Amino acid sequence: MVSKQLKNSLLKNSKPITVAIPTEQYDYAAIERGLMANLIHSLDSSNIHMLVKKIIDDKLELNLYTIHDCFASTSGEMAIIEKLIREVFANIYFSKDYVSRLDSIITAQIKEDENVYQKGDKFFFKNNSKPIELDIPKLPSYN
Amino acid sequence: MSHDSKFWLYRNILNLARLYKNNVLYVPCFMDFRGRVYPMVSYLNYQASDIARSLFCFKNSTGVDINYLYIYLANAYGKNRLTRASRIKWAKDNYADIYNLYINKPGEFKDKYLVNSAEPAQFVSCLLSIAKYNINSKHQLDLNSIRTPVLFDATCSGMQHLSALTCDMEIATYVNIIAGDEPEDFYRKCAEAVIEVIKKHDDHDLRSKLLSIRIDRKFIKQSVMTIPYNVKLESMTKQLTDKFETFYVEVSKDTKKLYFKIPAALTVDNKEHILTGREAGLLGSIVYKTVLSIIKPVNDYRNYISKIIKIFKLLNKPIF
Numbered sequence: 001m002v003s004k005q006l007k008n009s010l011l012k013n014s015k016p017i018t019v020a021i022p023t024e025q026y027d028y029a030a031i032e033r034g035l036m037a038n039l040i041h042s043l044d045s046s047n048i049h050m051l052v053k054k055i056i057d058d059k060l061e062l063n064l065y066t067i068h069d070c071f072a073s074t075s076g077e078m079a080i081i082e083k084l085i086r087e088v089f090a091n092i093y094f095s096k097d098y099v100s101r102l103d104s105i106i107t108a109q110i111k112e113d114e115n116v117y118q119k120g121d122k123f124f125f126k127n128n129s130k131p132i133e134l135d136i137p138k139l140p141s142y143n
Numbered sequence: 144m145s146h147d148s149k150f151w152l153y154r155n156i157l158n159l160a161r162l163y164k165n166n167v168l169y170v171p172c173f174m175d176f177r178g179r180v181y182p183m184v185s186y187l188n189y190q191a192s193d194i195a196r197s198l199f200c201f202k203n204s205t206g207v208d209i210n211y212l213y214i215y216l217a218n219a220y221g222k223n224r225l226t227r228a229s230r231i232k233w234a235k236d237n238y239a240d241i242y243n244l245y246i247n248k249p250g251e252f253k254d255k256y257l258v259n260s261a262e263p264a265q266f267v268s269c270l271l272s273i274a275k276y277n278i279n280s281k282h283q284l285d286l287n288s289i290r291t292p293v294l295f296d297a298t299c300s301g302m303q304h305l306s307a308l309t310c311d312m313e314i315a316t317y318v319n320i321i322a323g324d325e326p327e328d329f330y331r332k333c334a335e336a337v338i339e340v341i342k343k344h345d346d347h348d349l350r351s352k353l354l355s356i357r358i359d360r361k362f363i364k365q366s367v368m369t370i371p372y373n374v375k376l377e378s379m380t381k382q383l384t385d386k387f388e389t390f391y392v393e394v395s396k397d398t399k400k401l402y403f404k405i406p407a408a409l410t411v412d413n414k415e416h417i418l419t420g421r422e423a424g425l426l427g428s429i430v431y432k433t434v435l436s437i438i439k440p441v442n443d444y445r446n447y448i449s450k451i452i453k454i455f456k457l458l459n460k461p462i463f
Contacts, residue, residue, distance in 0.1 A: 028456040035448055035462070037372040038177055043304040044297075045178030063201040065292065067190045068179055069300030072292040075215070075272075076206035082295070089320075093307040099444070106451055106462065113458050125457055132457065137450040140443035142310045 001027070043092065044069050050088045103139040110136060152186070153194060159187035160198045167202050189292075197264035200290040207276050207286045213238075215293040216269045221261035223296070226325055234273075242274055269293070301371050302329055302438070309440040317437075330360035333367045337433045344429075353426055355416045357409050362386070363430065370434050371441055373448070380427025387423070 001020040008014040048066050055062055062081060063073045073081045092098075110116060115126045116134065124131040144152070171183045182188035189199050213234035214227055222233050244252035245267070260266040272291040279286055297303055306314035315321050317329040338358055344350045356362070366374075366382045374382075387403035394400045401420035407413045418426070435442045455462055 026456075026459065026461055028452055031455075031462065032449060032452045033373055035373065035452065036445060040301045040304050040371070041179055042177040043308075044300050045174075045180070048180065049178060063203070063290075063292070065189050066180065067294075069297040070294055072189070072294040074201050074204045074290055075208045075211035075293050076204060078211045078293055078295070079208060089303075089307070099308050109460070109462070110451075110454055110458065113460065115458065134454055134457070135450065136454065137447045140309075140440065140447055142308075142440060 041068070043098075046092055047085070047089055050092065051084055054084055054088055099139060099142060107136055110134065152192065155186040156191070156195045156198070160195075163187070193262040194264040196262075196292075196294070197268040199292060201292060202290070204287045204290040207289050209273070209276055211293050212269060212273050212276065212291075216266065216273060218294075219260060219262045219266035219269055220256070221259070223261075224326065224328055238270075238273060241270060245270060265294070301368070302441070305371055305438070305441045305444070309444060311438075311440045314438055314441070328360060330364045330367055333430075333434050333437060334359050334363045336437060337363065337430050340429050340433050349422055349425060352416065352418060352422060353429070355410050355412065356405055356426070357411050362409065366430060367434050370431065371438065371445075373445055376427060376431045379431050380424060383427055383430060384423045387418070 002023055003018050004021050005016040005018050007016040045068070048068075052064070055064065060080070062077050064081060065072045071081060071085060111118070111123060113125075116123055117126065118124075123134040123136060125134055170188050172180050173183055174180055182190055185191075187195050187198065189196060210231050213231045216234045216238070217223070217225065217230035220233075222230050225233065241252070241256055244255060257263050257266070268291055272289050275289055276286065278284070279288070302314060302318045303320055305311075306318060306320060312321065314329075317327050317332050319327050338354070341350060341353045341358075344353075362383075366379045369379060369382065384403055386409060387405050390402050390404060391399040392402060403418040403420070403423045405416045405418060407415050410416055452462070
């Protein structure tokens with residue numbers, strides 16, 4: 001996106017407005033800035049979606065509203081809500097290895113690109129002048 | 144927020160609340176691309192300011208757990224760093240005084256409790272719910288009419304998710320995923336670690352200047368919170384130094400030197416102190432490196448993501 005200021009030509013004293021205009025370029029600085037935040041926010045929203053699903057599946061009638069990572073209920077139901085939140089949080093991480101799955105998806109996207117080819121155990125990007133070896137990072141080891 | 148903006152905000156919230164008073168209403172919401180849920184309506188919604196949140200009740204209730212109301216009262220007052228047992232004790236010990244002042248000496252209630260509350264409107268809302276509970280219990284009246292929402296925050300949810308993703312037991316303990324006897328405070332840990340690093344710094348002048356700053360959880364929280372979110376050193380330093388007053392001193396005809404005035408409220412001896420631009424930069428660097436060393440597994444993951452993004456940039460492809 002690029003910002004552009006527009007001014008109303010009919011109203012002389014009007015303040016200019018700024019509009020974001022889509023471009024053909026990806027903003028990798030913005031992608032880098034946003035990726036971790038988006039990952040974390042998608043995880044905490046998963047926590048909420050799974051909590052709501054659990055409440056519906058277990059046919060529980062509970063008061064609940066959420067403000068992203070903050071949970072509200074009536075006092076009499078808060079104990080069970082707290083228990084369910086912990087249960088669901090544990091299920092997110094103990095039943096699936098998200099980091100490895102995300103790594104497989106991302107590295108597959110790189111390796112399957114039409115301009116990427118494999119030679120031995122190395123991957124190269126077809127460049128106009130000279131192929132560039134891709135330094136595909138290994139996922140840090142987490143136990 | 145300016146006085147006028149606050150006035151119009153509160154006025155809109157209260158007018159809407161008056162309009163919907165004693166009616167059952169639904170708050171329409173939408174989801175963003177991460178799955179986060181937000182209300183579509185402005186002013187009077189359950190995610191808005193303290194005053195808006197204090198005005199909502201659930202339609203139904205299935206009873207009261209008085210201890211949760213006590214904990215919420217303590218939280219709204221700002222005692223959320225205490226253990227649950229201590230928060231319940233604080234609320235029980237102080238309830239009679241708070242309620243008595245609220246009813247009989249509103250001016251004193253305002254000075255002693257209201258202005259010192261973290262979330263004053265929710266503090267009053269919870270106080271009235273406890274009062275109603277006491278009255279209804281005494282006269283064997285319906286307790287299900289107490290439908291006030293009690294809110295519970297995650298400790299530091301970004302770090303909770305990252306510690307679980309990276310299976311890091313130490314960070315998980317700091318952010319209360321693994322329960323201990325006392326609630327842990329990740330930001331306080333970071334502040335303490337930063338002070339220790341400064342104490343060991345070789346430069347005596349810098350050491351004494353930086354130690355004159357009151358580096359506590361409040362000072363450091365905003366900056367530390369953004370580090371897992373890939374914030375860069377420069378941005379984080381700016382967040383820290385935005386708390387200071389900047390001024391320039393002309394050192395030659397074309398050169399001005401940047402200085403920061405640390406307000407007395409942010410210093411250990413309650414006196415103003417001055418930092419040069421370089422010293423402020425070093426403060427940022429110490430905070431940044433110290434926090435990264437505490438969350439090393441998370442930092443490894445950040446570096447991994449950065450390398451992945453570089454490859455996608457080369458391929459000119461989006462990540463999806």
